[in-house]
Amino acid sequence: MSFRYQQSSSALPEDRASLQIFLAQVQKRLQAFAARGLHLDMTRGKPSPEQLALAAPLLERSSAIGFRTVDGTDCRNYGGLPGIPEMRAIFANILGVPTDHVVAAGNSSLELMHGLVTAAMLNGVGSGMPAWSRCGEIRFLCPAPGYDRHFRICQEFGIDMVPVPMTDNGPDMDVVERLVADDESIKGMWCVPKYSNPTGAVYAPSVVQRLAAMHTAAADFRLFWDNAYALHHLTDEMVEIENILECCAASGHPNRPFVFTSTSKITLPGAGVAAFASSSDNLRWWMERYGVRTIGPDKLNQLRHADFLESAGHLHALMESHRRILAPKFAAVQAVFDHELAPYGIARWTRPRGGYFITLDLLSGGAQRTVDIAAEAGIVLTPAGATHPYGRDPDDRIIRIAPSYPTNEEVAQAAEGVALCVLVAVVERRLLSPEMTA
């Protein structure tokens, strides 16, 4: 049984005439929808204003908390490359790693990932390791569907992307193991191990252990482990995953994982704090690279965050507040899809246990057309294909739905609009299929 996808049941009409009548009915509903002149944006995993308000104390207490860390550092001045102790401790707690294995940085974990990739490209991932830019063609494994911004970093630097199928339990490890064992040019792999973007998949313990233990032809292979949704549960079941640093160390590959997370979807996106965790060797190497680029992160913002998040109890209460805002939006989309799409057996969609996305899978294609029709009807969706390397979904099946930002009412409206667009796109295709036109 799939944790992730809710398969549709039943079916569309089978004969051409009935299909045409069905299409006309759906088109009429879609026209009425479009006539409402809505502007609904479901493109990005942006928290809603209601969620942002949860962080108000972070800004309000700004002047009350002063400017000194526990160790007396004046956060108003230069320095403090690894971040302030308080914030490192909070990230250590979130990631389940020792404090000295994590550094707190700027406002963007994406920027950290980009920084690690550029450092690997121009310097190599440690002493004696070659700069990837001098290794000829190099490749990254990209579990797909995946996160478009990961893929874009590869594209920026001409890193060849090798798609790997995603299952409910993470990437297909048989494929992964075969590829990395044979191909020395495979230097890295993108992973969102918990509540994966966009499928919500959670890497099973065996998957994490195999990733840690597998033999890689490249000695400088790295897992880019983007644990963006570590605390971002949508159900009572607070999913835990295996600790990648511990697994890799136990397997004799302590330097394999580069772990990332941030408070972007805990406090304020764009004004949060990002973190990097890794082995002692990797952190030493990264601090040398990081020290070339900056004199230090914004320690005052870290201090505000530490003050706001300090008690672990508060952090969990905060995430529970986020969940109370988010879960109904996910439920609204699913209720609409259950009602509008389930009867026709043309699509399935995820019921994620956490994270920010629902993946809608049009089983026989039509994603691009759906996104185009939706745009005409006033609903902006993530571009079709964005969830795949090079923006190319080979089967044109996957649509990423981001229900977090709109209001509950807007989300339900948008879901209805999307369902109508799916029906139009799929029925249009079916009418053009060989058996229908024959």
Place this chain on the structure above:
Amino acid sequence: MSFRYQQSSSALPEDRASLQIFLAQVQKRLQAFAARGLHLDMTRGKPSPEQLALAAPLLERSSAIGFRTVDGTDCRNYGGLPGIPEMRAIFANILGVPTDHVVAAGNSSLELMHGLVTAAMLNGVGSGMPAWSRCGEIRFLCPAPGYDRHFRICQEFGIDMVPVPMTDNGPDMDVVERLVADDESIKGMWCVPKYSNPTGAVYAPSVVQRLAAMHTAAADFRLFWDNAYALHHLTDEMVEIENILECCAASGHPNRPFVFTSTSKITLPGAGVAAFASSSDNLRWWMERYGVRTIGPDKLNQLRHADFLESAGHLHALMESHRRILAPKFAAVQAVFDHELAPYGIARWTRPRGGYFITLDLLSGGAQRTVDIAAEAGIVLTPAGATHPYGRDPDDRIIRIAPSYPTNEEVAQAAEGVALCVLVAVVERRLLSPEMTA
């Protein structure tokens, strides 16, 4: 007449015996100094706590200013890659460029410079331009003495550094023009055009115009124009320099300059806002690169800054307050050097009209030994050689003095200690010279 250096006059004793007596006297004073057990740090251009207090309203008003920009953007959420309009307008004013030619970024202009260099290395500086990392050996011109962190970026990426002599009016342009005209591998040049780090030199109008107009063998040559001290005057004379963007555009090289500045030494170092200004083409190119690395800068910090700095009048009053704190520290160092060093004709030092540093030039060498002795006496100085590419000052002459952080009393003490160390180092050397030992 030099604006920069105050030449010593008079001389040391000439015969060996008198020199030895003189050395013994100075060493005795230095021992007494060291016995006071001081710990004085003159390594970095760090603002003092008194200066940091000037920015208190920036933090205190944090909750009062809300979270919306003039154009209604919610600064608490993702997005806004070019920075908020208010902050771009403030930087446009500081740099004398149109608002749409400047973007406001994160907390570090060094990080922006590093980002521009990595983008040039891995992507090339614009469409059709080759990635510098695929151009074989490449070179940067490095006016020296210069800023160690600029040089360190080059070293990080194996960019060959070519020193260019600094004059009172900026880099020696005859040398610069000859080098860039002949050598296609010269891709860039570091410039601190106003109150240069560390000499305080101000680029003369003719220097700026020649930099803008000169023929370069490399089509993708770029000026890395670090205008860090645009408003950081130490005298009544508020020095203005030529506008590099205008000069380059007028000379038919609109894409040549990459201009940087920040509020690090206006508001809070490490928690300020950095800016990048350039041509429309360059900004479009950079926004494409920047958009791969981040979803946007910390707009809330920009909003706090805009609120604090908004009126140009306030900005100038603020810089005047900084000057009132800083100028006496510079004067204290100079008074001590005038008293302790001027009589012996062994050194000269700058009297900068702005910026954060005094350059002490030991005319016949001994900088490394001076720094070593100073460390033993409780004064940490910037490592000798740091002001030169690869940390190598070929004549071992230059010491960078950063008087901003210590108190006035500490600064005077430190200057006295430094002067004693200089005397010991120079007299020791002289006693070992061939004419003395013969």
